[in-house]
Amino acid sequence: MERVDLNCDMGESFGAWSLGADEAVLPWVTSANVACGFHGGDPAVMRRTVRSALARGVAVGAHPGLQDLAGFGRRAMGISPDETYELVLYQVGALAGFAHAAGVRLSHVKPHGALYNMAARNASLADAIATAVRDFDPGLTLFGLAGSELVAAGERAGLLTAAEVFADRNYEADGSLVPRNRPDALLADAGAVVPRVVRMVREGRVASVSGADLAVRADTVCVHGDGPRVAEIARALRTGLEAEGITVAAPGARAHAG
Amino acid sequence: MERVDLNCDMGESFGAWSLGADEAVLPWVTSANVACGFHGGDPAVMRRTVRSALARGVAVGAHPGLQDLAGFGRRAMGISPDETYELVLYQVGALAGFAHAAGVRLSHVKPHGALYNMAARNASLADAIATAVRDFDPGLTLFGLAGSELVAAGERAGLLTAAEVFADRNYEADGSLVPRNRPDALLADAGAVVPRVVRMVREGRVASVSGADLAVRADTVCVHGDGPRVAEIARALRTGLEAEGITVAAPGARAHAG
C-alpha cells in the first residue's frame, strides 16, 4: 500500500507576534512539527498548538531549533555535538511536558532551519540529535532530509526515520535542494506540485534541475508553514494524493500498523 | 520516626558564568532543586547537574523561575495564572528530559525566587503551579514555604507537599520571613542554626523575632546555594541532625516508604 505523511511546521508565533496559518493547515496535514521556544514558539503557544493538533487527530512532534530568536533559527551556528545534544533534549522535553499534560505522546522530532541543514551534512551533529531523541524516547520517529546524514544517524541510533521531501522546491542532481537565493529554487508551475509528489511517493523518483531523474525516498512531505498559500497547497496535496489512492497518514501510525 | 529533608538550589550557572558550590554541597543534602533555564541554568548545566545529583544519590527536582535571566528571577512580574501554569510546565518538562535520559525520575518541584514568593501569598498563582505539577506527574512532591498558599494549593491538587523552613532566616510572628533588607533578616548567631532546626523538626516550633513561639511544619530545610559558606552550613546541618537521631532523607523516599 502506498502511503505518505504531510507535515507542517507550527506553533512558531511568539508572545505578541503571530506567524503561520496553523488552524487553516491543520485539517489537511497528518504531522505537526511544534516549535519549542528557541527559534520560535513560547509556552503559551506550545500548549495551544498541542491541543489544536490533538483535536484534529494530527500527530504531534517537536521542532527544536537553534537558540536564536532574533534570527528565527535560520542562521548557522558553530555549536558542538554536546551542545546539539543538549539543546535538542531540552526542547523535546519541554514540548513533551505539554503533550503529556494534554494526554498525548510525542510522535516525532524534526529539527528546524539551520539545525536541520547542518545536520543534513554533518554526521557528528546528526548523531548528537539522533542520540538525544533516542535517549528521550526510542519510540520517536526522526524526520530528516531524504538522503541526508540525519536520516543515516537516525538509523544508526535504531530510530524509525522519515525521509522528507519538498513539494515545491527544486532539487540539484545530487539530491540537495536548490538554494533559496537562486531564481529556480521554487517550482515555476504550481500545478506541477501534486503530480510531482505523487511520482516521488509512487516511483521514488523526481526530476532534478539538470533534467536527470533522481532517486528519492519520500516518507513525509513538508508543507511550508509560513507561506501565504500554505493552506491551499496543503489541501491540494491531501486531496490530490488521496484521489490517487495514496494513504496520507503519520509515520508513527505506519510503524504501529506495520 | 523524626525525619527531614535538606534541599539546595543548584545548577544556576549559565553559559560562561559560574555560580554556586554545587559539588561541595551535594555530599550533605538530600534534594537538589535544579534550575531550568529561565532564571539560570542552561541545557549543558542541567545535564551536568542531574548527573552529579544522581551520582550522589540526591533526589532531583525542578526549580522553575520567572523568565528573567537579567534579574535572576528575583523580580516580581505581573503574570497571569495561565502564564504561570505554562512556564512551570515548560521548565519541568525540559528538566525531566535530562532526568529521563540519565535514567532517573524527577522527585519534586520547588519554584524559584520571585515565583516562590508570589505563590506563597497568591492562591491563584499557587493553584496554577500545583496544577502544572500535577498535570505533568501526580507523583511529584511540591515544595513551598511552610504555611503558605503554595503548600495549600499542592494539597488541593492532591499532591504530596513538603513544607520548607529556612535554617538561618528569622521569622515574623505571622510565619513570614523577615525581609532580606532588614538588619535582623538573618540569625545573628551561626551556632544557633542547628539547634533551631532540630527544634523545628522535633517540636514543630520556632521562636519569631517578636519572641513568641510560632508553630511551623518542617518537612524540608533550605540550604542557600549561593552563599559563600553554603557547604559548611550544609555539612553542619547534616551531621548535627543525624547526631540528634533525626533521619535526613528526601520527602519522596518518605512517601514511598510510608
Add this chain to the structure above:
Amino acid sequence: MERVDLNCDMGESFGAWSLGADEAVLPWVTSANVACGFHGGDPAVMRRTVRSALARGVAVGAHPGLQDLAGFGRRAMGISPDETYELVLYQVGALAGFAHAAGVRLSHVKPHGALYNMAARNASLADAIATAVRDFDPGLTLFGLAGSELVAAGERAGLLTAAEVFADRNYEADGSLVPRNRPDALLADAGAVVPRVVRMVREGRVASVSGADLAVRADTVCVHGDGPRVAEIARALRTGLEAEGITVAAPGARAHAG
C-alpha cells in the same frame, strides 16, 4: 495658536515576526516612538524604522520598554530606580546610534507599556526615567500620561515634557484611563473620537465616564500602533484636527519655534 502632536508606537516587529502598520500610519502622524529591542524591535527594524520616519519628516523618539520580550513589555516588573535608569539609558543610546547614522537627532522619549504605567504612578521610577533622559540629552522631550508622575518628574529634571492623551480611551473622574478589561474602556462611538480630541486641545477638557468634565493637558495624542484600523484613525485625526485649524506638529518643533 492651537497645536498638538500625533504620536504612534512603531518598529515593534522582531526578527521573523511583523507587527503594526508603520508605513500606513507614518503619513499621518508627527512623532514616531521607536521600540528599542527590549520589548520589541531589533537592530534591523530600528534602522529601517528610523529611516522611514526620517523620509516622512516624522520626529523620531525612543520607546524603551521592560526587558520582557515574551510579554511584550506589558507585564509589570519589580525593578529598582537604578535598574530603571539603566534600561532607559541603554535603549535610548542604542536607538540614538541609528538616528545618528541616519543624520537625525532623537526628539523625544516615551516609555512603553508596563514601564509607562509604572512611571505614571511611581515617582521614584519616574525620576529615574527623567534623569536617564536628561543625562543622555537635556534637549529631549519626555512623553508621559497627562497629569502623571512621569510628566512631573520630567519637569523636575528640567526637561520639556509632552502630556499625552488617548483619543479612543475613556477616562475615570480622577484622570486615569478606564482599565482595558472593562467593557467601557474604549469609546463606544468611533465618530466621537475627533471632536473629543479637538475639545481636549482647544478647551483642555474631556468628559469622564462619571459624566463630569475633567481638566486635561493635551500636548500629544497617542494613536495605537497595533490596532487593525490604526491608519484610518490616524488619518481621521490628522485631517479632522487640521480642518479645525489646529496645527499638528511634533513638540520639538514647538519648542524650537517657541
Add this chain to the structure above:
Amino acid sequence: MERVDLNCDMGESFGAWSLGADEAVLPWVTSANVACGFHGGDPAVMRRTVRSALARGVAVGAHPGLQDLAGFGRRAMGISPDETYELVLYQVGALAGFAHAAGVRLSHVKPHGALYNMAARNASLADAIATAVRDFDPGLTLFGLAGSELVAAGERAGLLTAAEVFADRNYEADGSLVPRNRPDALLADAGAVVPRVVRMVREGRVASVSGADLAVRADTVCVHGDGPRVAEIARALRTGLEAEGITVAAPGARAHAG
C-alpha cells in the same frame, strides 16, 4: 618614540553572575573594551564599568559581540553584512549612552569573540563593522587582529586602526593565532611574555611556531580578561614595557598627539 596600548575586555559580568577581575586589571591597562549586552554585560554592569575606567583614566571602548548570551559570543554565526552592521551600531550606541552620561567619549571599538575572528578573515563582515563604527563616529579607533581583514577594512573606511597582538599566544607562520585547542596555543614560558612583546613593539617581529620570524604591527596588546592571572600579567607587561622606555598609552591619545 616607541609606544603601545594595553587593552583588556571588561564588563563581561551579567546579572547575578560575575566574571573577570576588572578592578584588579584597571590600574595596569590603558584601554578597556566594555561588553555591550549581547554576549555579556548588562546595563548595570556597563554603567559601573564605564565609571570605573573613567576613574582610572583608562580609555573606554565598545566590545560588541554576537547575540549569543548562552555561548558568550564565542560561536560563529552565519550573519549577513547588514546584520553585522546593525548589531555593531546598536551595541556601540548603547554603550555610548553610558559614556555620554558619565561625561566621557568612546575612544575605540573592538569586536568580541567569534565576531572578531569572523571579521579577521571575511572582508564583507569587516567592512560592515568598519562602516558602522564610522557612521557612528569617525573619530573612533577600530581594533583588529594585526594583519587581518578588519584592520584593512578600518583603513578603507578612513578610521584610525589599532593592530592587536597577543602577549601569551603562539603565532602560525602566516600570522594567524595557533588555535586554542592545540597544545602549543599558549607560550610555554610565562617569563617570555614581556621580552616577546617588547620585541614586537620595538622590532615589529615575533617568532612563529615554525621558528621563522614574522613581521607584525603591534599597536595594542590584548590582556585576557577572564584568565586567573590576568592582573598579574597586566602588571608585568605595564611595568616591563615602561622599564624598557616604551610609552604605554591608548591609541586615541597617540592620534590626538600626532
